[in-house]
Amino acid sequence: MSRGAFARALAARAVEPAGRRWLFVPYDQLTDAVGPLSREEPRRLGIVLVEAPWKAARRPYHRQKLALVLANLRHFALEQAARGVAVRHVVSPGAYADALAPLARELGPLRCMAPAERELRADLAPLVASGALELVPHEGWLTTRDDFDAAFPRGRRWRLDGFYRHVRTRSGILMQAGKPEGGRFSFDAENRRPWRGVPPAATPPRFTPDAITREVGTLVTERFADHPGSLDLGALPATADDAETLWRWALRACIPHFGPFEDALSTASTTLFHTRISALLNLLRLLPARVVADVAAAGAPLASREGFVRQVLGWREFVRHVHEATDGFRRLPDGTRPSVAAAPGDGGWSRWSGRPWPARARAGGAPRDPDGGARPAHLGAADALPPAFWGAPSGLACLDRVVADVWREGYGHHITRLMVLSNVATLLGVDARELADWFWVAYADAYDWVVEPNVLGMGTFALGDLFTTKPYVAGAAYVNRMSDYCGGCAFSPKRDCPITSLYWRFLSEHAERLRGNPRLAMPLRSAARRAPAQRKRDAEVAAWARATLARGERLVPPGASDVHAGSGS
Numbered sequence: 001m002s003r004g005a006f007a008r009a010l011a012a013r014a015v016e017p018a019g020r021r022w023l024f025v026p027y028d029q030l031t032d033a034v035g036p037l038s039r040e041e042p043r044r045l046g047i048v049l050v051e052a053p054w055k056a057a058r059r060p061y062h063r064q065k066l067a068l069v070l071a072n073l074r075h076f077a078l079e080q081a082a083r084g085v086a087v088r089h090v091v092s093p094g095a096y097a098d099a100l101a102p103l104a105r106e107l108g109p110l111r112c113m114a115p116a117e118r119e120l121r122a123d124l125a126p127l128v129a130s131g132a133l134e135l136v137p138h139e140g141w142l143t144t145r146d147d148f149d150a151a152f153p154r155g156r157r158w159r160l161d162g163f164y165r166h167v168r169t170r171s172g173i174l175m176q177a178g179k180p181e182g183g184r185f186s187f188d189a190e191n192r193r194p195w196r197g198v199p200p201a202a203t204p205p206r207f208t209p210d211a212i213t214r215e216v217g218t219l220v221t222e223r224f225a226d227h228p229g230s231l232d233l234g235a236l237p238a239t240a241d242d243a244e245t246l247w248r249w250a251l252r253a254c255i256p257h258f259g260p261f262e263d264a265l266s267t268a269s270t271t272l273f274h275t276r277i278s279a280l281l282n283l284l285r286l287l288p289a290r291v292v293a294d295v296a297a298a299g300a301p302l303a304s305r306e307g308f309v310r311q312v313l314g315w316r317e318f319v320r321h322v323h324e325a326t327d328g329f330r331r332l333p334d335g336t337r338p339s340v341a342a343a344p345g346d347g348g349w350s351r352w353s354g355r356p357w358p359a360r361a362r363a364g365g366a367p368r369d370p371d372g373g374a375r376p377a378h379l380g381a382a383d384a385l386p387p388a389f390w391g392a393p394s395g396l397a398c399l400d401r402v403v404a405d406v407w408r409e410g411y412g413h414h415i416t417r418l419m420v421l422s423n424v425a426t427l428l429g430v431d432a433r434e435l436a437d438w439f440w441v442a443y444a445d446a447y448d449w450v451v452e453p454n455v456l457g458m459g460t461f462a463l464g465d466l467f468t469t470k471p472y473v474a475g476a477a478y479v480n481r482m483s484d485y486c487g488g489c490a491f492s493p494k495r496d497c498p499i500t501s502l503y504w505r506f507l508s509e510h511a512e513r514l515r516g517n518p519r520l521a522m523p524l525r526s527a528a529r530r531a532p533a534q535r536k537r538d539a540e541v542a543a544w545a546r547a548t549l550a551r552g553e554r555l556v557p558p559g560a561s562d563v564h565a566g567s568g569s
């Protein structure tokens, strides 16, 4: 059988493997700018890179994500080989531990920076226990557990603000003489403008796929044919140079306008002025320290620079600490232990497609499967995710648009995730675990440490006020103010949008549980003031919307005819 482009290119760069110390480099640590790879002599180092189709098939991951991870891993292998590092690239039919155990016997004990992902840590645990793998500190983070603990002394509640102030002060980033630049730690209040077309939205760079990336594209299309999502190799940064191109573009085209339009939504652009770097940050193709330093030193307005720094130095680090401190929400600080799903979920793929997710059958039952993650449900939400999240038209223009964008790109910015997808799912009473699994498979930047806090905590309030202050729910007025989605909708945001009825219904349904939350005092008062007839109508519309979407049918305004009804089910 002829060897492929990647195997040939790697063979052409092969170096003498003897006499080297070996590192295991997981798929999400593709950097030589930190850790042992940054310090040790390339000619004394070897790296082991593992491709595990079993892992890729564990959930119905978006094809763009699979291609992104594989293309970056393979290019990283070639980049390291070009530096003189010996590269052992293996494709394993099973778990990572199963692939690494024989290699540790052959090459001697391996080292690895402690993985960010809990699933990988659990996979590798037996090797660590046996001494075959030594975990060294992960040097890609900007903050430590000490920072997290110091920010919340004496059981103070976990809140982004306290953490962010602490790490700004400790790191000196955007600080002058011990004070925050501009006199305030946050310019959030100024960063809430809708976008009406000016300045023009930033256009993300395109990349020319080389033979290695094209080969990955073919592999993904053939081997992972069951997986959802479009594959667009031209949108995929695969090499170290591509990562640099993306970041240069983000600095130039996005950061100057990042702040004011941070919360805006538009049909004209999935990007607006967001940087699209999360997938590369999470693979360490771009380093958080570097992007934060570049933005802090950029000439952009302070509100934009601060807005970006808050996301990366603040939110990104904060959610990772919350994930670790709770062992992925299996152990909450008040002693509660949410139930845990027995097996990895598919985010509703099986119901949508009418077929069971074939991962187990294909893997031959060999590898150890992890559990399916914590299943908190502070508000008792337990409904299935409606087929609309898999592409069945819902009749809600905002939801249909964002869902189509995600299945096309594997990307969406924060507000589409929070105020459209999570908002609608929360108002519909969707099981937060199933929603988290859906986000995990649909987004190219999703890994347990980041997707679970964002969905179970911020997106759905399934963890109560563990680390966020309130459920981020809103009616159609918010979506209409911040976006142009409503213009293309059969419903009117002022008259009959079901999202508004769902919102009022949500507030009255959960009033008892939410009472006492200062940030909800006003909405709860407004909900309580609604006349009995309005409440009755809210309940009826909410029940109709839930039932219709659960059947995979399209919502149609009363009196309008629906030529498409049921087409997506």
Ligand SMILES: Cc1cc2nc3c(=O)[nH]c(=O)nc-3n(C[C@H](O)[C@H](O)[C@H](O)COP(=O)(O)OP(=O)(O)OC[C@H]3O[C@@H](n4cnc5c(N)ncnc54)[C@H](O)[C@@H]3O)c2cc1C
Pocket: 273, 274, 275, 276, 277, 278, 279, 281, 282, 308, 311, 312, 315, 316, 317, 319, 412, 413, 414, 415, 417, 418, 422, 439, 440, 443, 445, 446, 447, 450, 451, 454, 455, 458, 459
């Ligand atoms: C329901 C929901 C699910 C999410 N799932 C993920 C996920 O799976 N992976 C992921 O990386 N981010 C996730 N986020 C956070 C955030 O939406 C994305 O990081 C961001 O939209 C990525 O786009 P960008 O690179 O253009 O970000 P920008 O808007 O340009 O922001 C810059 C960077 O800040 C970081 N950041 C911003 N907000 C967060 C946050 N809340 N948590 C962690 N990092 C943050 C990201 O690294 C991002 O690249 C989620 C948010 C929500 C509300």
